[in-house]
Amino acid sequence: MPELPEVETVRQGLRKLVLNKRIEKIVLLYPKIVIGDSSLFKNTLEGLTIKEIGRRGKYLLFNFTxxxxxxxxxxxxxxYFVRNSDDEIEKHTHVIFKFTDKKELRYNDVRKFGRMELVRTDDVFNLKSLKKLxxxxxxxxFSTLDFATKLKKKNKMIKPALLDQTLVAGLGNIYVDEVLWMSKINPQTIASHLKEEQIKTLHDAIILELAKAVSAGGTTIRSYTNAFENSGAFQFELNVYGKTGELCARCHTPIKKIVVAQRGTHFCPNCQKVE
DNA sequence: AACGGTGTTGGATT
DNA sequence: TAATCCAACACCGT
Structure with a gap:
C-alpha cells in the first residue's frame, strides 16, 4: 500500500482520532509484527498516552508520554483504524491498542509485512532504518544540488536509485514511475548519465507530485484506505502506473510495462527514451 | 487450479 | 562498498 502520500494521509487521520488517548491494554494477536521483545512492548505502552504522531519518509512515529x-x-x-472495544475482531487484525475510553486503535495487515518498534524518543533518528533516509x-x-551530486555517483539505474530511500525519502513503485514519466526519463537510465537539466526537472517533479498526492489523500489501487477507512483520489491522476497498453497522455504511444530491479515498471517508450 | 504478480524493506550473497 | 536477489505473507486474476 503506502508510499509517502498515503502514510502522511494516515498520519493526519490518526492525529484526529487518537491524539491524547491513554492506552489501557495492548493485545498482540500476531507478535511478529513487533520488532524486539513483544512483552516489553506491551508492558511499556500500557499506561502511556499518545502525544503526537509524526512521519519520516514512509515511517509513522507515535510519540508517547x-x-x-x-x-x-x-x-x-x-x-490503522479505530473501533469500539466490543466490535468484532477482523481477520487480519494483529495488534490492538485499547484506550481507556472503550475505543481502540487496531493494526490490520493482510500480508503481515508491517513492523512496529519502540525506542526512546531521543534515539529515534539513530535507528538504522531512519538514519539512512x-x-x-x-x-x-531537498536540495537540487545535493541530489545532483549524489546521482552523479550512482552507477545504478535511476528507478532503483529512487526506490532505495537514500537520495530522497518516501517514493515507492507508483510515484517513481509517475515522476519519471513527468520528467521524460527512462527508468533504466543509469543515474550518473542524467543531464543537469533532467535532474532539475526530476527534482521538481518529485516535490510537486508528492505534494499533489498528499492533497488528494493518496492513491488507492486495491486496498489502501486512510485511518477513517476512506480511499484516496490520486489514482485518477496517474499517468503510467497500471496503465499498460493505454495511450500516453502526451504523445498517444501505448504505455509499456517491463521489469526493472524486480519491480513492475510502467513508462512511455516514446517520451522516455534511454539516454 | 496452479502460478505469477502485488503499494516494501533488509539480510544474505556476490 | 555497492549492487542484486530473495524471503517475509496472503490474496487475486489469469
Missing amino acids: EGITMVSHLRMEGK GPEPIASD
Whole structure:
C-alpha cells in the first residue's frame, strides 16, 4: 500500500482520532509484527498516552508520554483504524491498542509485512532504518544540488536509485514511475548519465507530485484506505502506473510495462527514451 | 487450479 | 562498498 502520500494521509487521520488517548491494554494477536521483545512492548505502552504522531519518509512515529516513541512501517498493506472495544475482531487484525475510553486503535495487515518498534524518543533518528533516509521531498529539505551530486555517483539505474530511500525519502513503485514519466526519463537510465537539466526537472517533479498526492489523500489501487477507512483520489491522476497498453497522455504511444530491479515498471517508450 | 504478480524493506550473497 | 536477489505473507486474476 503506502508510499509517502498515503502514510502522511494516515498520519493526519490518526492525529484526529487518537491524539491524547491513554492506552489501557495492548493485545498482540500476531507478535511478529513487533520488532524486539513483544512483552516489553506491551508492558511499556500500557499506561502511556499518545502525544503526537509524526512521519519520516514512509515511517509513522507515535510519540508517547515518558519519552517513548513507536516507529511503525506499514510495508505493503498495513493499515490503522479505530473501533469500539466490543466490535468484532477482523481477520487480519494483529495488534490492538485499547484506550481507556472503550475505543481502540487496531493494526490490520493482510500480508503481515508491517513492523512496529519502540525506542526512546531521543534515539529515534539513530535507528538504522531512519538514519539512512534521504531528505524529505519538500523544497526546504531537498536540495537540487545535493541530489545532483549524489546521482552523479550512482552507477545504478535511476528507478532503483529512487526506490532505495537514500537520495530522497518516501517514493515507492507508483510515484517513481509517475515522476519519471513527468520528467521524460527512462527508468533504466543509469543515474550518473542524467543531464543537469533532467535532474532539475526530476527534482521538481518529485516535490510537486508528492505534494499533489498528499492533497488528494493518496492513491488507492486495491486496498489502501486512510485511518477513517476512506480511499484516496490520486489514482485518477496517474499517468503510467497500471496503465499498460493505454495511450500516453502526451504523445498517444501505448504505455509499456517491463521489469526493472524486480519491480513492475510502467513508462512511455516514446517520451522516455534511454539516454 | 496452479502460478505469477502485488503499494516494501533488509539480510544474505556476490 | 555497492549492487542484486530473495524471503517475509496472503490474496487475486489469469
